[in-house]
Amino acid sequence: MDEAKPVLSRINDAADEAAKAPAAQRAVVIEAEKLNIVFQTADKPVIALSDVDLTVQKGDFVSLIGPSGCGKTTLLRAIADLAPLSSGKLSINGMTPDEARRNRAYGYVFQAPALFPWRNVIKNVTLPLELTGMPKADRETRAAENLHLLGLKDFARKYPWQLSGGMQQRVSIARALSFKPSLLLMDEPFGALDEITRDSLNLHVHELWAKTGLTAVFVTHSIPEAVFLSTRIVVMSARPGRVLRTIETNLPANRTLEMRDTQEFVAVAHQVREALREGHSYG
Amino acid sequence: MAKSPKFLSRPSFPRKRDSSSTATTNAYGAAAKILPPAVILTTLIIIWYIAAYLLNEPQAIALMDPDGPTNFWAVVNASWSMDRPVLPTPDQILSNLADSIFNYPLDSPRNFLLQTAYTAQAALTGLALGAVLGIALAAGIVHSRVLDRSIMPWVIASQTIPILAIAPMVVVALGNIGFTGLAPKAAIVGYLSFFPITVGMVKGFRSPDTMQLDLMRTYNASRAQIFTKLRWPVSMAFLFPSLKVAVALAITGAIVAELPTGAQVGLGARLLAGSYYGQTMMMWGALVLASLLAITLIFCVRLGEFFLRTSRGGRL
Numbered sequence: 001m002d003e004a005k006p007v008l009s010r011i012n013d014a015a016d017e018a019a020k021a022p023a024a025q026r027a028v029v030i031e032a033e034k035l036n037i038v039f040q041t042a043d044k045p046v047i048a049l050s051d052v053d054l055t056v057q058k059g060d061f062v063s064l065i066g067p068s069g070c071g072k073t074t075l076l077r078a079i080a081d082l083a084p085l086s087s088g089k090l091s092i093n094g095m096t097p098d099e100a101r102r103n104r105a106y107g108y109v110f111q112a113p114a115l116f117p118w119r120n121v122i123k124n125v126t127l128p129l130e131l132t133g134m135p136k137a138d139r140e141t142r143a144a145e146n147l148h149l150l151g152l153k154d155f156a157r158k159y160p161w162q163l164s165g166g167m168q169q170r171v172s173i174a175r176a177l178s179f180k181p182s183l184l185l186m187d188e189p190f191g192a193l194d195e196i197t198r199d200s201l202n203l204h205v206h207e208l209w210a211k212t213g214l215t216a217v218f219v220t221h222s223i224p225e226a227v228f229l230s231t232r233i234v235v236m237s238a239r240p241g242r243v244l245r246t247i248e249t250n251l252p253a254n255r256t257l258e259m260r261d262t263q264e265f266v267a268v269a270h271q272v273r274e275a276l277r278e279g280h281s282y283g
Numbered sequence: 284m285a286k287s288p289k290f291l292s293r294p295s296f297p298r299k300r301d302s303s304s305t306a307t308t309n310a311y312g313a314a315a316k317i318l319p320p321a322v323i324l325t326t327l328i329i330i331w332y333i334a335a336y337l338l339n340e341p342q343a344i345a346l347m348d349p350d351g352p353t354n355f356w357a358v359v360n361a362s363w364s365m366d367r368p369v370l371p372t373p374d375q376i377l378s379n380l381a382d383s384i385f386n387y388p389l390d391s392p393r394n395f396l397l398q399t400a401y402t403a404q405a406a407l408t409g410l411a412l413g414a415v416l417g418i419a420l421a422a423g424i425v426h427s428r429v430l431d432r433s434i435m436p437w438v439i440a441s442q443t444i445p446i447l448a449i450a451p452m453v454v455v456a457l458g459n460i461g462f463t464g465l466a467p468k469a470a471i472v473g474y475l476s477f478f479p480i481t482v483g484m485v486k487g488f489r490s491p492d493t494m495q496l497d498l499m500r501t502y503n504a505s506r507a508q509i510f511t512k513l514r515w516p517v518s519m520a521f522l523f524p525s526l527k528v529a530v531a532l533a534i535t536g537a538i539v540a541e542l543p544t545g546a547q548v549g550l551g552a553r554l555l556a557g558s559y560y561g562q563t564m565m566m567w568g569a570l571v572l573a574s575l576l577a578i579t580l581i582f583c584v585r586l587g588e589f590f591l592r593t594s595r596g597g598r599l
Contacts, residue, residue, distance in 0.1 A: 080501055082501070101500070102503050104502065104503055106501070107501075108498070108501040110494050110497070111494075112494060114494040114495055114498050116516065117595075118517075118519070118599075120596060127502075128502045130512070131502050131504050131508050131512070159595075159596040159597070159598070161598060162596075
C-alpha cells in the first residue's frame with residue numbers, strides 16, 4: 001500500500017485528537033452541496049435526491065434514516081461513486097467521488113454480505129488486497145488483524161456457507177477494512193438479521209468505530225440502531241428524497257446496550273421519530 | 284453396501300443419516316438400490332437374445348447342416364452363433380472385441396484399441412479446440428455489446444446446419460490445403476463442441492450479481508481483474524455441465540468425421556467398413572467402444588469437477 005493510507009494506530013491517534021477538538025476544527029471528510037440525482041425511467045424521471053446538503057467531519061458517525069424511497073441508499077451510493085450525480089457538488093477528502101474510489105479511500109458494506117462462496121473467510125478478506133498486488137504474507141497478516149478486530153480469528157478457514165448470517169456480515173465488514181480506509185460506508189448492513197444478532201453487531205460496529213476513529217456513514221431504517229451508533233442522525237423524507245432534519249445525539253462516546261433505556265437515549269429516539277412523522281405528513 | 288467413489292455420485296448436500304437404522308434396513312436399502320437397474324439390464328439382455336433369434340433364424344435355418352439335429356434348440360443355437368448375423372448376441376460382440384484386443388498386436392489396424400485411440404485423439408484435440416474457442420467467444424460476447432450482437436446469431440446458426448452435411452466439405456477443403464488425418468477431424472469436433480461451452484459460459488460469466496459487481500467497483504478493480512477474480516470462478520458451476528454436453532457431441536463428431544475420410548482409421552472407419560462388408564459384430568464392437576470412450580471422458584470431467592469442488596471446501 002502507498003503511504004497515503006494511514007496505519008491503524010495513526011488513525012487511532014488522529015481520532016483521539018479529533019474527538020477532543022471542537023467541531024469547527026475537524027477536517028471535513030464528505031461535503032455535499034445542492035446534490036440532485038434524477039433517474040430516468042420509462043414513463044417519467046424519478047427524483048431520488050433533491051438539493052441535499054451534507055457535511056461529515058472526521059470521526060463522525062452519521063446515520064441516514066428515513067422511509068423507503070427517501071434516497072438514503074442513493075446518497076450513500078453517490079458518495080461511493082456507485083450512482084452518478086445529476087447536479088451539485090460532492091467531495092470526499094477533497095476529491096471527486098470517482099477519484100476517491102480510484103484511491104480506494106473508503107470501505108463499503110452492502111445490504112447482504114456478498115461474500116464469494118468459492119473463497120474461504122480469509123481469502124474473502126484478502127480479495128481487495130490481491131487486486132493491489134500486495135504480497136501474500138502481508139495481505140494475510142492484515143486480513144488476520146481485521147478478522148481479529150471483528151472476533152472472527154477462529155473462522156479464517158471456514159467457507160461463507162458454514163457461517164451464520166451475522167458472522168457473514170462481520171466478515172464483510174472485516175473485508176471493507178482491507179484498505180485501512182478512514183471512511184466506512186454501510187448500507188443497511190444488518191437489515192436482514194434478527195434483533196439479537198443485530199444488537200451484537202451494533203456493539204461490534206460501535207467498538208470498531210470507537211477503537212479506530214473511523215468516519216462512518218450508516219444507512220438504516222431502525223431508530224434505536226441509528227441513535228445507538230451515531231453522533232449525528234440525518235432524517236430524510238421521500239418523494240422527492242431530501243434531508244428533513246439533522247439531529248446531534250450528544251450521547252457519551254462509549255456506549256453500551258443498556259444505555260438504550262436511559263432518559264437521554266429515549267429523548268433522542270423520540271426526536272428522530274417526531275422528525276420522521278413530520279416527513280410522513282408532508283408526503 | 285458397495286461404496287462408489289464420491290466423484291461418481293451426483294453432488295448432494297450432506298444428509299443426516301438416521302442413527303436408528305439397523306443393518307437389515309441398510310441391506311434392504313442396498314437391495315432397493317441395485318435391484319431396479321439389475322432387473323432392467325436383465326430384461327434388456329433377454330429381449331436382445333430373443334430379437335437375435337428372431338432376426339437371425341431364417342438365415343440360420345438356411346445355413347444349417349441338413350444331416351444334423353433340426354429341433355428348436357438347435358435352431359436357436361445356430362441363430363445365436365452365426366459368423367455374420369443380422370443381430371449378433373452380446374456374448375458374440377464381447378468375444379469378438381476380446382479377440383481383436385488380445386489376439387492382434389496394439390499397432391495392428393485390426394486391434395480395436397488402436398482404432399479407439401485414433402477416435403479419442405480426434406475427440407480430445409477437438410474438445411480442447413472447442414473449449415478454448417467456446418470460452419474465448421463467451422468472454423468476448425460478455426465484454427462487448429458489438430460482439431454480442433454480431434457473433435451470437437452466427438454461433439446459433441452454426442448449429443442449425445447438420446454436421447453430416449458439413450463434415451465432408453470440411454474434410455475435402457482442409458485436405459486440399461494439405462491438412463489430412465487428425466486436423467479435419469479435430470476441426471469438426473471443435474465445431475460441434477464449442478457451442479454448448481459458449482452458451483454455458485456466456486451464462487456463467489454473466490451470473491455475478493449486481494452487488495458482487497458493485498463490490499469490485501468499490502475496489503477499483505479493472506475489467507481483467509473482475510474477469511479473473513469474479514466472472515471466471517463463478518462460471519465454473521456452468522463450465523462442467525457444458526463440458527459434459529460437449530463430450531457427448533465430441534464423440535459423435537469424431538465418429539462422423541471419420542466416415543467421409545475414406546474410412547481409414549478410427550471407430551467411425553470400423554463402423555463404415557463393418558456396414559460395407561456386413562460385419563455386424565465389427566459395427567457393434569465399434570459402438571460398444573465409442574460408448575465406453577464417452578463414459579471415460581465424462582468420468583474425467585466429473586473427476587475435474589470433484590477436485591475443484593474439494594478445493595473450494597465442498598461446493599462449486
